[in-house]
Amino acid sequence: MVERSALKKRVRQSIPLREFTTFRLGGSAELFLEVETEAELAEAVAMARADGMPWFLLGGGSNLVVSDRGMPGLVIRNASRDPERLDPERGLLTISSGRKLGYLVEVAAGHGLTGFEPMTGIPGTVGGAIYGNAGAYGRTIADLLVGATLLEPSTGRIFEADPAFFEFAYRSSRLKRDPHVILNATFRTSPGDPAAIRAEMANIMAQRNAKHPPLGVGSAGSFFKNLPPAPGETRRRAAGEVLEKAGAKEMAVGGAKVFHKHANFIVNYGEATAADVRALAAQLKERVFGLFGIALEEEVLYIGI
Numbered sequence: 001m002v003e004r005s006a007l008k009k010r011v012r013q014s015i016p017l018r019e020f021t022t023f024r025l026g027g028s029a030e031l032f033l034e035v036e037t038e039a040e041l042a043e044a045v046a047m048a049r050a051d052g053m054p055w056f057l058l059g060g061g062s063n064l065v066v067s068d069r070g071m072p073g074l075v076i077r078n079a080s081r082d083p084e085r086l087d088p089e090r091g092l093l094t095i096s097s098g099r100k101l102g103y104l105v106e107v108a109a110g111h112g113l114t115g116f117e118p119m120t121g122i123p124g125t126v127g128g129a130i131y132g133n134a135g136a137y138g139r140t141i142a143d144l145l146v147g148a149t150l151l152e153p154s155t156g157r158i159f160e161a162d163p164a165f166f167e168f169a170y171r172s173s174r175l176k177r178d179p180h181v182i183l184n185a186t187f188r189t190s191p192g193d194p195a196a197i198r199a200e201m202a203n204i205m206a207q208r209n210a211k212h213p214p215l216g217v218g219s220a221g222s223f224f225k226n227l228p229p230a231p232g233e234t235r236r237r238a239a240g241e242v243l244e245k246a247g248a249k250e251m252a253v254g255g256a257k258v259f260h261k262h263a264n265f266i267v268n269y270g271e272a273t274a275a276d277v278r279a280l281a282a283q284l285k286e287r288v289f290g291l292f293g294i295a296l297e298e299e300v301l302y303i304g305i
């Protein structure tokens, strides 16, 4: 049982969101509350609704551009971490939505369970990954999910959803149109060879380290979505290739720059504002549309006022 009054006492004011987002830019949350359990998460949402306050659920902050003027209302940072539940008989693993995706990959590897390796190195939480159907190396979180416990904010109803509910698509789910809070998620597991799992994770991590910005350099991962497959092809075309052909790697606005190793990454070496990032993104879109007639679409989410 979570006491609302105790939760309220933990609400802090004017908290800079740059500290909680991987881009490390943007303004402050008017009010900020970090929750540590699934029950606290549900109660925090209920509390914001009861107070008629706008609220935003922050996961790992790894897919966001927070506006320079910040976020009105309450930002609920989801660090829920109830103990995970492994059911070896049925091959199911249930985990809190506030757990890091990397933790899920580690837990699976620790139990010799395969299938999660492609998610190695994707920052953020389990909840954020499901919201945007995160993925890499041809696999997405949707391929592993068997169900989730959701909170419908408008009614407070808590229910079990199956994968069909999410209407997963490329970097998208129904939750983008029909907001629900993911409290926890259950994944299908299959036994694998522990050494092979670890080797694959190390291999993927090495590939990611070679092309992604180093720790300490702000970014939100791939800025634009990859493009639909060319006629007769099955794989999406990398937005980075098109951007590179357009000369994106030379482009910058203020402190926001295109990363020299990967044209689909906008990076912040410390001085960028959200306005710089938005202006650079607009220039990139204009350039690519002008040269190739391709309309790039952001994978990152702009939030705030």
Ligand SMILES: Cc1cc2nc3c(=O)[nH]c(=O)nc-3n(C[C@H](O)[C@H](O)[C@H](O)COP(=O)(O)OP(=O)(O)OC[C@H]3O[C@@H](n4cnc5c(N)ncnc54)[C@H](O)[C@@H]3O)c2cc1C
Residues within 6 Å of the ligand: 022, 056, 057, 058, 059, 060, 061, 062, 063, 064, 078, 097, 098, 121, 122, 123, 124, 125, 126, 127, 128, 129, 130, 131, 132, 133, 134, 135, 136, 175, 180, 181, 182, 183, 212, 213, 219, 220, 221, 222, 301
């Ligand atoms: C270096 C780097 C590499 C990356 N590589 C990849 C990659 O390979 N593949 C990929 O897909 N992405 C990648 N990303 C992007 C990012 O990591 C993913 O989009 C990630 O899944 C976002 O999760 P998050 O917890 O950080 O979500 P946040 O950025 O905090 O939030 C994103 C959205 O999810 C919603 N949300 C968060 N938690 C919940 C919840 N419990 N219930 C309902 N909604 C929720 C938020 O409200 C928000 O609308 C990368 C990012 C970086 C910085």
